[in-house]
Amino acid sequence: MGQIKLSNVKKSFGAIDVLHGIDLDIRDGELVVFVGPSGCGKSTLLRAIAGLEKITSGDIEIDGRNVNSVTAADRGLAMVFQSYALYPHMSVRQNLAFGLENARMPKAEIDKRIMEAARMLEIEPYLKRRPGQLSGGQRQRVAIGRAIVRSPVGFLLDEPLSNLDAELRVSTRAELAALHARLKATMIYVTHDQVEAMTLADRIVVLRSGRIEQVGTPLELYNTPGNRFVAGFIGAPHMNFLQAAVENARPGHAVLSLPDGSRLEVDAGRQVLQQGAALTLGVRPQHLTLGKGNRSLRATVRMIEALGSETVLHTELGGQKLLVVLPGQHRFSPGSEIDLSLDAAPLHFFDEKGLRLETSV
Amino acid sequence: MSRAASFIFRRRGSQKHGRGWHWTDIVTWLWLIGGLIVMFGPALWLIFSSFKTPAALAEFPPSILPYASQQVTVAGHEQPLTLYDAKMPDGTTKRMAEIRRIGLFSQMIDPADPGAPPVRINIDDRQPVRKLSFATENYTEPFVHFDFFRYLWNSVFVTVMATVITLVVNSMAAFALSKYEFRGRSFAMLIILATLMVPLSVIMVPLYSIISSLGLFNNLWGVILPTVATPTGVFILRQYMLTIPDELLDAARMDKASEWQIYWRIVLPLTAPALAVLAIFSVVWRWNDFLWPLIVLSRKELYTLQVGLSIYSGELNVQWHFILAMTVVTMIPVVLVFIFLQRFITTGIAGTGLK
Amino acid sequence: MTVSNADKPTLPERLGTIVKTPVGVVMGLIDAPMRALQRLTGLSGMALFFLAPNMLIFGIFVLLPLGINVVYSVTGGSALFLPERTYVGGDQYARLFDCGNYLDALTCQEDAFWTAVGNTFWFVVLQVTFMILAALVTALILNRNLAARSFWRAVFFFPVLLSPVVVGLIWRWILQRQGLLNFILYPFGMEPYNWLTDRDWSFMAAVGVSLWAHMGFYTLILLAGLQAIPKDLYEAAAMDGTRPGRVFWRITLPLLAPNLIVVIVLALIRAVQVFDEVYILTGGGPGTSTLFLTQYIYETGFVSQPRNPGLAAAASILMGLVLVVLTLLQLGLGKRGENKGKRR
Structure with missing residues (x-):
């Protein structure tokens, strides 16, 4: 069991509001990732769920029970901290045992759980060592182990991979996914790294300035970002945005004028675009292809980054930057003009407030 | 050997010109050697003196090492x-024992031949036979008879009680002040x-009246309690505890x-x-x-060593041989601290400026 | 502390367990009531609980005396029990300040007080001046490229740890007629002299002995300050061909200034309170030549017959005001003043 329900959760530190009313339903066994730029309140939200921060108003329910006034210790959740927060003066075994001893669990049961977790995480050889004698990756495993032995109804992970080097981060990410599949426990995972969010999450919650911007599966967020912020945040390199004006709008059809003076005909779906309205056209760098098509742009190459498997072009179009990621290797010289086709690209439209306009191409 | 010497006496001159002593090198070594003598000399003198018999103490000029006449x-x-x-x-020199002294003459007898008549010898013609001897009774007597x-x-x-209570009370306060947000913290x-601004000399009169109204006059607890809530202790512990991550x-x-468990199982061990x-400071x-x-x-019967020493040394007829020995005893713990923990203390002072 | 059979504890661990176990058991027993308390009061309540013992002791043994001190100073008589004392208003202060000529203690009603003030003033001036100079020179020398620097640092630090009583007795023994000093001067034709029975020499002895006892402490702080000055500044100065004297005045001294200020004010604060080692060394004598303020307060409040706690309290409040001014000076001047304590 591990349903967590947040209703209108607010938190303020003095006069500063950090969370502006969060509503969220987390299903049992789900891995939910809170993602957002630093300062968006994702860590505060996690700590509020953990019981480490008192919420200002609203309700938090775990398995249908309101836990607003339940202490962190009694919410049945376990947390993996960003710094791991391993007790430096205790051995790995003592670190794992500390919480269980506090819960007055019989010694035999404690030993059993520790051995189980140690085997699962392959930290058996280090049980006698102190955290200071372990590598970053090993410490990370111990921190997870400390959560596992508690058999919590839910795991809270606060940027658990941010202290690892790039290579280790990738392998540990995969292990975490495997662990979740194996434990089938509810997990809330906080990160600022959208790649982690995309690879791990059942559902992603994008937060900004203490508000939820969008909730959805990774692909939902990728394919139909609800607003400009989410569109820019999910996907790497991030989506190109071009300012455009609606020149000629008919039901189901519109002509956009781009800053370089070129025109683009698009399907407007059911959306009725206002004649003369300004909007933002979003297109992912990977979706642009070389060559002229039905809908194409002409851009000036400013810089080339050859990565081997792909080539990143920094181009400019009417004073706006446009990033293009082309598969394979290409040769261009800076200053040359190229044609880019949008034919295969899903296009995203956002109104002046940044909200998504439902269109189909 | 010469390399070791040149390392120990490395100096400014050698860096600049390869040879020769710059005047600052001379000042440095004069200062250091002088410092060595002035700083350690008095304590060494005290220790040597403490092994002398009262008679040897009264001598002038004094000998450096404790000698006793045989x-x-x-x-x-x-x-x-x-x-x-x-x-x-007859002009020969012989080892004789003095029976008594009469004026400028000494009546002496040959210990090897006690039957022989005593000999009269001018006191300027005799030298006491002395050898190195440590008057350890200076140390044992005060313990037995005083x-x-x-x-x-x-x-x-x-010392032990005050230090233990200081550690507990100060660490608890430092914990509260470093790890909790609450009204009234500032x-x-x-x-x-x-x-920090209120030294003992400013409040000794009223403090005395409080101690006596608490019934702690002439009670060792009256000595202990007012000293345990040291502000400096709270400050250094708090400063240290601030470095323990809150995530822990x-x-x-x-x-x-x-x-409570967080205090004594997490924070205290990490503040070690x-x-x-x-x-160490509290003990000193x-x-x-x-x-x-x-x-x-x-x-x-309640005096501490310091008080006892001062009282005995303030008496009209100071028994210096005992006083000196007891001064050495009083010095021992501090010297031990100095020898074994000196580095610890000096870095502690340099870091926090406390004494 | 769980130590399972699977991994055998090492010897130090086992020793640690032996020490920790009884403490752990006691602390564990305390835990249950603590949890109950925590449920009752919440986190901030626990914070107050942790703070309480220290503040209680502060309250009883520092703050309360501060208040009572004022009451003492405006009441008269030799009784210690407050209700038995009669209100006299500012009489005690008036008595302290009743003086024909403030520069001549003998014209004052409380001539001992003014003698003590005068002595303390000159002591502070001389001791602090010489102490800072000596500590600065020592620190500069210790900061040179010395072999075994920590040994030399320890040499100068050694007397700092000695108790004032021991310091006083060591020097009393050296300065007496058959003492080491006379022994050293003897070959130069000096007749043995009883230094501590001479008014001027005993005062100089008081200054010198307290210098000997405390210099190491200030040396240490100054040395820390010197070592915090980045080496590349000196290298840059050397590249510019700066003369050593100029380096000292233009680089070392300005960068050492914050430490120097802390050290000077700390030394002032301590010097004003001079008592222990001088009391043992000279007992304030001969006559009143080494009578200092703290000793005056102590003797007025506790030794003289009849004792006069009111007068002692008034004098101690005046001394406290001087210390407050000095401390505020320190807080104002030194940014790092906060934790440089003088009270033990």
């Missing part, structure tokens, strides 16, 4: 006699800061630890280095405390 028991004389190398009337064992015990009791900090405390809270520094402070114990303790 004595011998001669048949027919109850008291042991002092041995001299005497210039005999209350010094009692004083030693009182000092140890005060007020509490202000009060502690303010007490959150982790412990998730681990169902009570706040700062606690050790404070403990309390061991050395003088004025306050002097005020609170008026009964002899």
Whole structure:
């Protein structure tokens, strides 16, 4: 069991509001990732769920029970901290045992759980060592182990991979996914790294300035970002945005004028675009292809980054930057003009407030 | 050898011109050697003196090492006699024992031949036979015949108790002030800061009246209690605890630890280095405390070593041989601290400026 | 502390367990009531609980005396029990300040007080001046490229740890007629002299002995300050061909200034309170030549017959005001003043 329900959760530190009313339903066994730029309140939200921060108003329910006034210790959740927060003066075994001893669990049961977790995480050889004698990756495993032995109804992970080097981060990410599949426990995972969010999450919650911007599966967020912020945040390199004006709008059809003076005909779906309205056209760098098509742009190459498997072009179009990621290797010289086709690209439209306009191409 | 010497005496001149002594090198070494003599000399002098007999202490010019004139028991004389190398009337030098002194002459007898008649010898023609001897009775007597064992015990009791309570009370306060947000926290900090300005000499009269109305006059606890809530202790511990990450405390809270457990199982062990520094300081402070114990303790059996020493050394007829020996005893713990923990203390002072 | 059979504890661990176990058991027993308390009061309540013992002791033994001190200073008589004392208003202060000529203690009603003030003033001036100079020179020398620097640092630090009583007795023994000093001067034709029975020499002895006892402490702080000055500044100065004297005045001294200020004010604060080692060394004598303020307060309040706690309290409040001014000076001047304590 591990349903967590947040209703209108607010938190303020003095006069500063950090969370502006969060509503969220987390299903049992789900891995939910809170993602957002630093300062968006994702860590505060996690700590509020953990019981480490008192919420200002609203309700938090775990398995249908309101836990607003339940202490962190009694919410049945376990947390993996960003710094791991391993007790430096205790051995790995003592670190794992500390919480269980506090819960007055019989010694035999404690030993059993520790051995189980140690085997699962392959930290058996280090049980006698102190955290200071372990590598970053090993410490990370111990921190997870400390959560596992508690058999919590839910795991809270606060940027658990941010202290690892790039290579280790990738392998540990995969292990975490495997662990979740194996434990089938509810997990809330906080990160600022959208790649982690995309690879791990059942559902992603994008937060900004203490508000939820969008909730959805990774692909939902990728394919139909609800607003400009989410569109820019999910996907790497991030989506190109071009300012455009609606020149000629008919039901189901519109002509956009781009800053370089070129025109683009698009399907407007059911959306009725206002004649003369300004909007933002979003297109992912990977979706642009070389060559002229039905809908194409002409851009000036400013810089080339050859990565081997792909080539990143920094181009400019009417004073706006446009990033293009082309598969394979290409040769261009800076200053040359190229044609880019949008034919295969899903296009995203956002109104002046940044909200998504439902269109189909 | 010469390389070692040139390392020890490396100097400015050698860096600049390869050879020669710059005047600052000379000043440096004069200062250092002078410092060595001035700083350690007095204590060494004290230690050498403490092994001298009262007679040797009264001598001038004094000898540096403790010498005692040799004595011998001669048949027919109850008291042991002092041995001299005497210039005999026939011009030879012989080892003789002095029976008595009459004016400028000394009546002497040959210890090897006690039956022979005594010889009269001018006192300028005899030299006492002396050898290195340590008057250890200077150390044993005060313990046996005076209350010094009692004083030693009182000092140890005060020092240990005050230090333990200081550590507990200060660390609890430092924990509260470093790891909790609560109303009145800055007020509490202000009060502690303010007490830095209130030395004993400013409040000794009213403090005495409080101690006596609490019934702690002539009580070792009256010495201990006013000293334990040291503001400096709270400050260094707090400073150290601020470096313990708060996430560790959150982790412990998730681990169902009570706040008390967080204090003694997480925070205290992690504060050990700062606690050790404070403990060392507290031991030195309390061991050395003088004025306050002097005020609170008026009964002899309650004196600490410092008070006992000052009282005995203030008597009209100072028994220096005992005083010196007991001064050495009083110095021993501090010298031990100095020898083994000196580095710890010096870095502690340099880092926090506390004493 | 769980130590399972699977991994055998090492010897230090086992020793640690032996020490920790009884403490752990006691602390564990305390835990249950603590949890109950925590449930009752919450986190901030626990914070107050942790703070309480220290603040209680502060309250009883520092703050309360501060208040009572004022009451003492405006009441008269030799009784210690407050209700038995009669209100006299500012009489005690008036008595302290009743003086024909403030520069001549003998014209004052409380001539001992003014003698003590005068002595303390000159002591502070001389001791602090010489102490800072000596400590600065020592620190500069220790900061040179010395072999075994920590040894030399320890040499100068050694007397700092000695108790004032021990310091006083060591020097009393050296300065007496058959003492080491006379022994050293003897070959130069000096007749043995009883230094401590001479008014001027005993005062100089008081200054010198307290210098000997405390210099190491200030040396240490100054040395820390010197070592915090980045080496590349000196290298840059050397590249510019700066003369050593100029380096000292233009680089070392300005960068050492914050430490120097802390050290000067700390030394002032301590010097004003001079008592222990001088009391043992000279007992304030001969006559009143080494009578200092703290000793005056102590003797007025506790030794003289009849004792006069009111007068002692008034004098101690005046001394406290001087210390407050000095401390505020320190807080104002030194940014790092906060934790440089003088009270033990």
